[in-house]
Amino acid sequence: MLRFTLRRILQVAPTVVVVALLIFVIFSVVPGTFAVSLFADGKRAADPQLIARLNEEFGLNKPLMERFVTYVTDLARFDLGTSFRTRQPVVDLISDRMGASLQLSVAAMVFAIVVGVPLGFLAALRPGSILDTTTMIGAISGLSLPDFWFGLLLMYLFALQLNWLPSFGYGDGSLRNLILPAVTLGVAPLALLARTTRAGVLDVLNADFIRTAHSKGMSEAKVVRWHVSRNALVLIVTTVGLQFGSLIGQAVVIEKLFAWPGIGSLLVDSVAIRDIPVVQGTILVIVLWFLIINTAVDLVYAAIDPRIKQE
Amino acid sequence: MRLGFNFWLGATLTVLVIFAGILAHWIAPFDPVLDADLMNSELPPDATFWFGTDGQGRDVFTRILYGAQISLTVGIVSQVINSIIGVTLGMTAGYWGGWWDDLVNGLTNVMLAIPSLIFALAVMAVLGPGLPSLLIALGLTNWSWTCRIARSSTLSLKSQGYVQAAQTLGYGDLRIMFTQILPNMMGPILVMATLGMGSAVLAEAALSFLGLGIQPPFPSWGSMLTDARQLIQLAPWAALFPGLAIFLSVLGFNLLGDGLRDSLDPHMRTRKP
Amino acid sequence: MTTPLLDIRDLRLSVPLGRFALHPLLKGVSFQIMPGEAYGLVGESGSGKSVTSLAVMGLLKKPLAVSGGQILFKGQNLLALPKREMRRLRGNRIAMIFQEPMTALNPLSTVGRQIAEMFVLHQGKSWGEAEKLAVEALDNVRVPNPDRRVRNYPHQMSGGLRQRVMIAMALACSPDLLIADEPTTALDVTVQAEVLRLIKELCAARGTAVLFISHDLGVIASICQRVGVMYSGCLVEENETRALFASPRHEYTRGLLGALPRLGSRSEHGRQRLVDIDSIIADRSKLTESRFITPRELDGSQP
Numbered sequence: 066m067l068r069f070t071l072r073r074i075l076q077v078a079p080t081v082v083v084v085a086l087l088i089f090v091i092f093s094v095v096p097g098t099f100a101v102s103l104f105a106d107g108k109r110a111a112d113p114q115l116i117a118r119l120n121e122e123f124g125l126n127k128p129l130m131e132r133f134v135t136y137v138t139d140l141a142r143f144d145l146g147t148s149f150r151t152r153q154p155v156v157d158l159i160s161d162r163m164g165a166s167l168q169l170s171v172a173a174m175v176f177a178i179v180v181g182v183p184l185g186f187l188a189a190l191r192p193g194s195i196l197d198t199t200t201m202i203g204a205i206s207g208l209s210l211p212d213f214w215f216g217l218l219l220m221y222l223f224a225l226q227l228n229w230l231p232s233f234g235y236g237d238g239s240l241r242n243l244i245l246p247a248v249t250l251g252v253a254p255l256a257l258l259a260r261t262t263r264a265g266v267l268d269v270l271n272a273d274f275i276r277t278a279h280s281k282g283m284s285e286a287k288v289v290r291w292h293v294s295r296n297a298l299v300l301i302v303t304t305v306g307l308q309f310g311s312l313i314g315q316a317v318v319i320e321k322l323f324a325w326p327g328i329g330s331l332l333v334d335s336v337a338i339r340d341i342p343v344v345q346g347t348i349l350v351i352v353l354w355f356l357i358i359n360t361a362v363d364l365v366y367a368a369i370d371p372r373i374k375q376e
Numbered sequence: 377m378r379l380g381f382n383f384w385l386g387a388t389l390t391v392l393v394i395f396a397g398i399l400a401h402w403i404a405p406f407d408p409v410l411d412a413d414l415m416n417s418e419l420p421p422d423a424t425f426w427f428g429t430d431g432q433g434r435d436v437f438t439r440i441l442y443g444a445q446i447s448l449t450v451g452i453v454s455q456v457i458n459s460i461i462g463v464t465l466g467m468t469a470g471y472w473g474g475w476w477d478d479l480v481n482g483l484t485n486v487m488l489a490i491p492s493l494i495f496a497l498a499v500m501a502v503l504g505p506g507l508p509s510l511l512i513a514l515g516l517t518n519w520s521w522t523c524r525i526a527r528s529s530t531l532s533l534k535s536q537g538y539v540q541a542a543q544t545l546g547y548g549d550l551r552i553m554f555t556q557i558l559p560n561m562m563g564p565i566l567v568m569a570t571l572g573m574g575s576a577v578l579a580e581a582a583l584s585f586l587g588l589g590i591q592p593p594f595p596s597w598g599s600m601l602t603d604a605r606q607l608i609q610l611a612p613w614a615a616l617f618p619g620l621a622i623f624l625s626v627l628g629f630n631l632l633g634d635g636l637r638d639s640l641d642p643h644m645r646t647r648k649p
Numbered sequence: 650m651t652t653p654l655l656d657i658r659d660l661r662l663s664v665p666l667g668r669f670a671l672h673p674l675l676k677g678v679s680f681q682i683m684p685g686e687a688y689g690l691v692g693e694s695g696s697g698k699s700v701t702s703l704a705v706m707g708l709l710k711k712p713l714a715v716s717g718g719q720i721l722f723k724g725q726n727l728l729a730l731p732k733r734e735m736r737r738l739r740g741n742r743i744a745m746i747f748q749e750p751m752t753a754l755n756p757l758s759t760v761g762r763q764i765a766e767m768f769v770l771h772q773g774k775s776w777g778e779a780e781k782l783a784v785e786a787l788d789n790v791r792v793p794n795p796d797r798r799v800r801n802y803p804h805q806m807s808g809g810l811r812q813r814v815m816i817a818m819a820l821a822c823s824p825d826l827l828i829a830d831e832p833t834t835a836l837d838v839t840v841q842a843e844v845l846r847l848i849k850e851l852c853a854a855r856g857t858a859v860l861f862i863s864h865d866l867g868v869i870a871s872i873c874q875r876v877g878v879m880y881s882g883c884l885v886e887e888n889e890t891r892a893l894f895a896s897p898r899h900e901y902t903r904g905l906l907g908a909l910p911r912l913g914s915r916s917e918h919g920r921q922r923l924v925d926i927d928s929i930i931a932d933r934s935k936l937t938e939s940r941f942i943t944p945r946e947l948d949g950s951q952p
């Protein structure tokens with residue numbers, strides 16, 4: 066198992082490196098700079114001296130190669146640069162907000178699993194029933210829904226009209242603030258999870274070994290418990306893992322909508338004002354997170370399915 | 377080819393969106409950008425303004441119709457770009473193999489490592505907002521799935537008899553690829569492109585909502601929601617209809633894609649959510 | 650005259666075709682199996698032999714449904730039995746092994762656990778005791794190193810070993826009847842012989858009756874005392890094995906036997922073309938019109 070783990074990590078490493086380089090390359094060609102964007106709203110006349118001074122300060126005037134070397138050496142020391150706007154180290158900015166993003170992702174995933182998996186299971190056990198059809202319709206609707214619109218509607222209904230929940234913000238970090246954003250973010254994973262669980266369970270139910278299990282004299286309940294669950298679990302775990310990894314990326318819009326202080330909203334704000342170091346750093350962290358989760362999923366998959374380790 | 381309920385419902389919705397877009401100029405009672413009278417702002421739906429008006433006094437119904445043009449353009453163009461990139465890279469990678477295959481695989485892995493919305497965001501940050509940048513950004517995001525499918529199709533088709541026959545006849549590689557292999561993978565590619573249209577429309581809506589996509593005053597359904605958000609309590613209909621439009625069109629594309637996939641091969645498993 | 654262990658009386662089975670029609674799969678099949686007897690059911694694909702076995706086990710999936718007749722097991726009509734009672738019989742008194750051992754076993758569960766399930770399910774043993782009994786069961790089917798093999802997953806075993814596992818599972822509770830549906834068809838020829846011998850010896854030792862289903866006459870001949878020939882949902886001939894092979898009476902049986910390439914025939918009769926069954930049988934549609942069932946008293950075998 067250990068060897069398999071190491072092999073997987075080694076396979077991912079080159080991708081990380083390439084992504085880091087790609088990020089640098091993309092952002093080294095950003096037109097307009099942070100300095101210029103300060104005047105973008107047109108309220109003040111652009112002051113060329115100020116712009117020049119800021120560019121000098123941020124080292125944007127240095128040749129590309131030099132900037133590249135600085136970028137790489139900094140990365141090696143886990144230094145993601147300094148924010149143009151606040152002069153704080155990017156690493157600090159990110160770590161301050163990572164917690165909130167993780168909270169949101171975890172909450173959304175829990176919601177998706179708790180509702181989606183049982184629904185998918187039941188739908189597969191009773192194909193063609195009303196439950197099944199409703200679940201399928203719900204699933205495809207969930208995947209077609211613009212999540213921020215749904216969030217807006219929920220906000221309107223529960224916060225503004227009924228006043229049951231706060232309409233935005235992290236507040237004091239209590240559960241009440243987490244509910245709306247988490248449910249909004251969790252709808253798409255829920256839909257996907259319901260669909261894949263149903264497909265996975267149906268596949269298992271049609272397999273030969275289920276017929277063998279029945280021929281041994283097992284009741285439906287025991288067949289599900291002893292044979293269906295473990296085999297369907299593989300697909301479910303993989304889906305949960307992959308969804309969780311990309312959730313932090315999806316959360317960008319939701320964080321902005323609910324003014325949630327996570328790295329998603331940090332990214333959006335920084336893009337708007339061309340705070341390049343923060344943008345680069347945030348994207349790198351998000352991608353890293355995604356790759357870590359994917360690798361973890363692979364490892365869990367290998368732990369559940371004994372056939373994988375043979376490869 | 378059995379075409380089920382999914383397909384027909386999806387096709388109906390899609391056709392509706394297409395008609396809305398094409399006929400917007402003739403059906404719309406107002407101009408989407410110019411007819412903005414602040415005296416009429418935030419009016420609920422009535423006989424003149426079927427879907428009500430927004431914060432600038434513009435007719436929501438008109439803007440929804442014109443918004444369809446934007447959504448369709450984004451959906452179709454981005455998927456065409458996606459498919460071209462994906463098929464070209466995937467087909468050549470599968471056919472020629474070797475270092476080119478390794479390179480394409482590596483590139484695909486990198487692309488798959490970056491969540492698509494994040495990548496689109498980054499590209500928009502570089503290119504600046506607006507429709508052309510949006511088309512490029514979305515065209516560059518999801519080609520990796522198409523590439524994978526094109527590659528695996530090519531790998532399995534490469535060993536087919538008619539391909540080998542063409543090779544022995546001395547046909548050039550490119551000719552074989554485009555005449556023998558490409559036509560046989562059109563099915564799955566088409567399914568991916570249809571489902572991709574839905575993703576593209578959602579992505580555009582999200583980016584426009586964030587202010588990074590289509591800029592006001594152009595009537596993108598996503599940017600309509602940004603404005604509507606401010607007035608959510610005063611004019612909830614301004615938020616209802618654009619979102620509903622997005623939902624129904626994406627639903628249409630998804631159902632269409634699903635229906636196509638089911639009728640082409642019920643066992644086909646595209647891993648794209 | 651002892652009571653038959655399994656007594657199938659005029660079994661009819663059909664499947665809906667389109668919205669109004671019913672396609673008959675079994676058109677009134679009747680035969681009996683005595684306790685301890687090995688009975689072979691032979692026929693081509695589509696003759697209805699597999700579906701008969703599924704009907705006995707109660708494993709028919711919708712839309713297949715029994716439309717008439719009785720299946721008496723030790724005097725009880727299985728078709729009238731409530732589901733719970735049927736589950737108690739399945740695996741316990743009537744067991745079944747299938748054709749494809751790879752797909753018939755759960756790939757994510759150890760072989761030992763899958764055998765142990767039988768003991769936990771039907772004999773109320775704890776998992777610990779059951780696992781020990783599983784090792785014994787593997788030993789009984791002559792799997793080498795059973796204590797190690799118990800922890801193997803199906804994909805770590807060869808086809809022959811997997812089929813032995815299936816046999817071990819089926820015979821775990823010493824059932825009265827073992828139904829074997831083409832158990833050796835998916836195996837190599839060399840392994841086939843071993844597995845057949847195993848089935849024969851184990852069942853003889855425990856007095857387990859066998860309903861052996863196959864399209865392979867050679868395999869049937871090596872195990873079964875009595876053979877029933879099925880064609881298109883009907884039992885067209887039944888006789889004691891040797892008598893059937895020596896003097897087949899139904900046209901279809903003669904066709905089946907005639908189509909068998911015979912070892913040494915070239916030196917006897919010179920070069921001959923392989924005979925295709927349809928050149929022996931004149932008119933397939935007439936085949937179900939005649940039946941040649943030889944009752945047990947006449948053929949000299951014990952009633």
